[in-house]
Amino acid sequence: MFITQPQKQIPVRQKTQVLVVGGGPAGVGAALAASRMGAQTVLLEKRGFLGGNVTACYVETCNYFMRGTPFSPQGIAREIEDGYDREYPSDDLRPGAPHRFHSEYLKVYLDDLLAREGVDVKLHAFVNDVILRDNRIDAVIIQTKQGAQAIQADLVIDCTGDGDVAFAAGIPFEQGRDTDHACQPGTVSLRLAGADAGLLLSGGDGLRECSQRFHEEYRSGQTGLPCYRQDLPYGRLTRAGIISYVNYSCAYGIDPTDIDDLSRGERECRHYNLDIYRYMKANYPGFSRTEIASMSPEIGFRDSRRIQGLYRLTIEDMEAQKHFEDCIAVYPRFYDMLTPDPGMLQAGDGNVAGRGYQGHIYEPVQGNRYFEVPYRSLIPVNLDNLLVAGRCISAGHVAESGVRAISLCVMTGQAAGTAASLCLRDSVPPVCVPVSELQALLMASGFLSLTKGGSDR
Numbered sequence: 001m002f003i004t005q006p007q008k009q010i011p012v013r014q015k016t017q018v019l020v021v022g023g024g025p026a027g028v029g030a031a032l033a034a035s036r037m038g039a040q041t042v043l044l045e046k047r048g049f050l051g052g053n054v055t056a057c058y059v060e061t062c063n064y065f066m067r068g069t070p071f072s073p074q075g076i077a078r079e080i081e082d083g084y085d086r087e088y089p090s091d092d093l094r095p096g097a098p099h100r101f102h103s104e105y106l107k108v109y110l111d112d113l114l115a116r117e118g119v120d121v122k123l124h125a126f127v128n129d130v131i132l133r134d135n136r137i138d139a140v141i142i143q144t145k146q147g148a149q150a151i152q153a154d155l156v157i158d159c160t161g162d163g164d165v166a167f168a169a170g171i172p173f174e175q176g177r178d179t180d181h182a183c184q185p186g187t188v189s190l191r192l193a194g195a196d197a198g199l200l201l202s203g204g205d206g207l208r209e210c211s212q213r214f215h216e217e218y219r220s221g222q223t224g225l226p227c228y229r230q231d232l233p234y235g236r237l238t239r240a241g242i243i244s245y246v247n248y249s250c251a252y253g254i255d256p257t258d259i260d261d262l263s264r265g266e267r268e269c270r271h272y273n274l275d276i277y278r279y280m281k282a283n284y285p286g287f288s289r290t291e292i293a294s295m296s297p298e299i300g301f302r303d304s305r306r307i308q309g310l311y312r313l314t315i316e317d318m319e320a321q322k323h324f325e326d327c328i329a330v331y332p333r334f335y336d337m338l339t340p341d342p343g344m345l346q347a348g349d350g351n352v353a354g355r356g357y358q359g360h361i362y363e364p365v366q367g368n369r370y371f372e373v374p375y376r377s378l379i380p381v382n383l384d385n386l387l388v389a390g391r392c393i394s395a396g397h398v399a400e401s402g403v404r405a406i407s408l409c410v411m412t413g414q415a416a417g418t419a420a421s422l423c424l425r426d427s428v429p430p431v432c433v434p435v436s437e438l439q440a441l442l443m444a445s446g447f448l449s450l451t452k453g454g455s456d457r
């Protein structure tokens, strides 16, 4: 059933050169890069804070998989980590911890950083429509408390994670795996207070031991918990007894763009969180005095729409370490794909050959194996002033389980923001950007050599 909306006039709130939609890792990277290149830049974010999944789902331990590898985040991603650490030294007591954010401090850090760098940030600005003219997005429509408003821009960068702008513009997309479009499960993360840090750290990393123990208990069928999740990753443990991030609850069969599914996912995950909280409190040393400090404000997703671009990055490309002449990011080969199938967790072979359909794919970084991301995967088909960055770029389902890494999302964002400013300078669409100049700019900002190819990188 459809209803026809009468034509109505929408006030134009603002015009800008570059409009970034979504203030997660990709959006922050894109907005900073565009602004630094001199473009007037507006960033729209539907929530009341920046940071995307890092702040909204407590994913604070982003780069744990790089520990002990030759890799580190590059460019703006690196700058943010270093700058954040200077202002907010880590309060994490866990031994050998890789870099960790405190998501509440990160919100403030990002507010200040983007303001300092001249990005005009508008929070509570939900984008759900565009107006198209001559193969271009003429205006992006935001929903606000004051009604719909339009923002016009020369260049738009979709960093919504769900590809909402591209979707509104009618760009074809894929979602989930090919066979049934099922996505990875959604998660509401948990934060605990009152943990006994002394006890938990008395013989090493007690939280790590709890994770291992839980894995075994789950596999032997001892837990009796209804959530199909066998892993129990933790974030920071602080002197104040805070465990900043318990990544446990998983709701399966959720379409991240459907409000009925989202409502079910939020409700299910909240219950799973209560279950695991009670389980830990009853069974694990150091948890007996804990209470739930908070649950993350919104269910978080690891994958959603993936926009059809000029090049679709595949897992075969990544595994073959394929070199692209238009490479804009080099990243360690690390895949983490929670199976979309509930109850299949024990059946997987745990590596990429399983394609994620038989179980959890989890491949740690090995040696200096890497993959490249081509610029064309950031350029959606059929439009002349849109770029995408972050987890919704053009990639296959399993490929996305590597593409979604937070620091890589900042990097693809930085590449898109830099490309957008070159489009403005030369008055050309994204497809005509001088790629060697784009690469040179990215390399100057700290990206690894992007142009060499080969396995000696």
Ligand SMILES: Cc1cc2nc3c(=O)[nH]c(=O)nc-3n(C[C@H](O)[C@H](O)[C@H](O)COP(=O)(O)OP(=O)(O)OC[C@H]3O[C@@H](n4cnc5c(N)ncnc54)[C@H](O)[C@@H]3O)c2cc1C
Pocket: 021, 022, 023, 024, 025, 026, 027, 044, 045, 046, 047, 050, 051, 052, 053, 054, 057, 059, 061, 062, 063, 125, 126, 127, 128, 159, 160, 161, 162, 164, 187, 189, 247, 300, 301, 302, 389, 390, 391, 392, 404, 405, 406, 407, 409
């Ligand atoms: C539980 C969980 C654990 C994870 N663990 C890790 C990990 O350990 N390491 C790692 O590297 N990655 C991890 N990930 C993946 C990672 O968080 C994401 O892939 C990454 O955050 C994607 O960045 P992004 O900027 O593309 O999208 P997001 O982080 O999703 O940010 C998108 C932003 O756009 C905003 N937005 C969305 N739609 C609109 C709209 N229509 N209008 C305006 N604004 C909009 C959102 O509010 C959000 O701020 C995890 C994800 C989850 C859910």
